[in-house]
Amino acid sequence: MSDWTLLALAVALCLILIGIAVALVLTGPGTRRGRDARSRPERSSFRRGGEKRTPRRAGIIINPTKFDDVAAVRQELTEASRALDWAEPLFIETTIDDPGTGQARVAIEEGVDVVCPLGGDGTIRAVAVALAGTRTPMGLLPRGTGNLLARNLDIPFGTDITEALRVACSGRNKSIDVGWLELDPVEEPATEDTGQAEEPIEGPPVDRHPFLVMAGMGLDAEIMSGTSEELKNKVGWTAYFVTGGRKLFVKRFRVRWSIDGQEQPEVRARTILFGNCGTLQGGLQLLPDAAYDDGLLDAVVVAPKTILGWGSVAVRVIGRSRKDAAELIRTSGRTYTAEVDEPRPVQVDGDVIGEASRMRLTVDHQAVIVRVAGTD
Known part of the structure; x- marks a missing residue:
């Protein structure tokens, strides 16, 4: 395989990771598609006997x-x-x-x-x-x-x-x-995030943040924090492609982490992500076993050292392989902790909420009811 082919694969993966970072290219059905999207008759228009409700x-x-x-x-x-x-x-x-x-x-x-x-x-x-x-x-x-x-x-x-x-x-x-992300210690936030944890509505920045799609630390949050509002207003979500190209080789960092209380081998990652769902645009599956209603959070550590490593990750993601390698580690659990040596930016559902050196993530099983297309 030529160096140019590997570079093309790396660029392709860069586009994938940009989509993950801002969660902007997450599409479609997740793991369970709704039934047909036909218009639903108003189910509560009349009581028995014709009395209007x-x-x-x-x-x-x-x-x-x-x-x-x-x-x-x-x-x-x-x-x-x-x-x-x-x-x-x-x-x-x-x-x-x-x-x-x-x-x-x-x-x-x-x-x-x-x-x-x-x-x-x-x-x-x-x-x-x-x-x-x-x-x-x-x-x-x-x-x-x-x-x-x-x-x-x-x-x-x-x-x-x-x-x-x-x-x-x-x-x-x-x-x-609903996933929950706790930061410890809480650093100065990149943007105000008050009102997005249980309490308080007003006061100091919260340290417990909900997420419904993905949360992460590393490349994903670097892309978010490095993209200007002015550029996003001009070109929309494609602004992240510009930043993503510059951030592809963001320095790897040491991660000490645990799953459901069990310590995991230390890794050196470019990004670590936790998600309710993992299907990307075009049917690409970064987290193929993720489901937004199973009471679990799926995690992925992306840790390529070189452009060859990026090529390996790209082949596995594009090919829908469930086999992991040193460059791509995937798992699932209910509770995670992750600790790094120096504070790094953190994002939830595409919003950078600040920097932290330690994260704790938990999940509330089927905690929120959402209206989706289809009929009961």
Whole structure:
């Protein structure tokens, strides 16, 4: 195999890892596809005997920074709700101090039938905190750069949020796991992440962060932290390709880690990732055994030394091989710890939350109910 072929394979893997890093290219079905996406008849329009039931109502948690005209968006969603025989939604906007957790709790107290985060992945994570452990479903109205969870659950995203609202109002319920990441010690955050752990909504930066897709340390977070908001605003998620090309050979770091209390052999990694799901764009499977409802987190250590090592990783991922090697270690468990010598950037669902030298990861089995396309 020529050096040029190996370089091409390395570049291909770079694109894969960029997708992992921001979780922007995660697509499709995960491990279990929903049934057909036909429009669902309103299941609660009438009581027995023909008595009309009070229309159902959605609580929509809006991140106003995602829209130029919030009033127009509210009007559009109100009209779409009425077309579905639902009442006018309860609209609550997020704030800098509270990106969605407190608003979701208010919506639950108001008795809404579904809580819909309308924004990016940070808004979804914040709302998921309030819904974890409740019977109130979450209906995704994705309007961010990544739309990570929506991509994995086949929920419509893009400019037409009314189709996503239809799924939120008339889809079927799917219980998914929630991963939790604790940082120790907590370093100064790259961005504010208040309101995205159980408590407090306000105050010092939190040290317990939820994630619904992937969390990691190393190359993935380096790419995220090295990509400017200006470039993302101009070209969208493809901005990460530019950074990824520069970060391909980020220095390896020593990782001491454990799985469910059992110490693992020390590794020198370029990135270590923990995921609820592992299917990438085009059906590529970095974590082929991952499922977002099995009560487990799957992990992968990517540790190539040279371009030949990158080629080996690329061949295994592209070829859907379940065989691991020194460059690619995959496993699963319920609780992980990972410790490094120097603080490094950490990301959850594509958002860099700060730096830490130690991580602890756990999972809550099927803690959140999400509305997905299809019928019961």
